[in-house]
Structure formats: structure tokens, C-alpha cells
Amino acid sequence: MAKILKCEECGSIIQVLAVGDENTCNDHMLEIPVQTEGDKAPKHKPVVEIDGDKVTVKVGEVAHPMDDDHYIQFIVLEAGDEQYAKCFKPGDVAEATFTVNSTDDVKACAFCNLHGLWASE
DSSP: OOOEEEETTTOOEEEOOSOOSSOOOOTTEEEOOEEOOSTTHHHHSEEEEEETTEEEEEETTTTOOOBTTBOEEEEEEEETTEEEEEEOOTTSOSEEEEEOSOOTTEEEEEEETTTEEEEOO
């Protein structure tokens, strides 16, 4: 999974798609640690379901809240050498289905505005 960074100053979140030869990025960009286990995992860890060329990603074994102050901001899916993403807002359902070209090496991550970045594995 590609690195995902968050700016401490403005709160922007970016994904690193390519790394340059020199690390000249500002110090206020911090890598978001990826979580896969813990007491918050049942509501945060992405669940991946594959049906032919359709990959559905649901956030959590039980539905994650999608309130104004606590919600999933986005899901990123890696399938083979391709990436797919979906952004959410409060009130949405934290689930996305993608049509993919390969189901080799499928991984997903989801970002909760309060509890950080969670990966399927």
C-alpha cells in the first residue's frame, strides 16, 4: 500500500504515488501509521469481498458511524498494479464496489477522521 501522509498544519491528506530521489518534503507532512488490529478494528478494518471482477470494500465487520464528527473519509483499493478510491461524507454508507482488471494481491485501506488509517492486511 502506498504511503499516505497528513499535513499537521492544514489537515490535508495525500497519497505518495512516486518517490523522488531526494527527500525535500516539508517536515509538517507525517506518514499516517496503518493499523490492522486492536479494540477498534471491528468497526474500522476494511472487509474485502471478491466476486469475479467486482471487489466490494466495506468498512468494519459492523457498520462504522458516519456522523458529522466521526466518519470514514475515504477507501483506497489496490488490485494488482492498479488503484481505486472513493471519498465519503457524513451520512454516506462506508462501502464501495469497484470493477477491477485483476484480483491478484488485493488490499484495501480506510481512513477514519478520529481513529486513523486501517488496512485489510
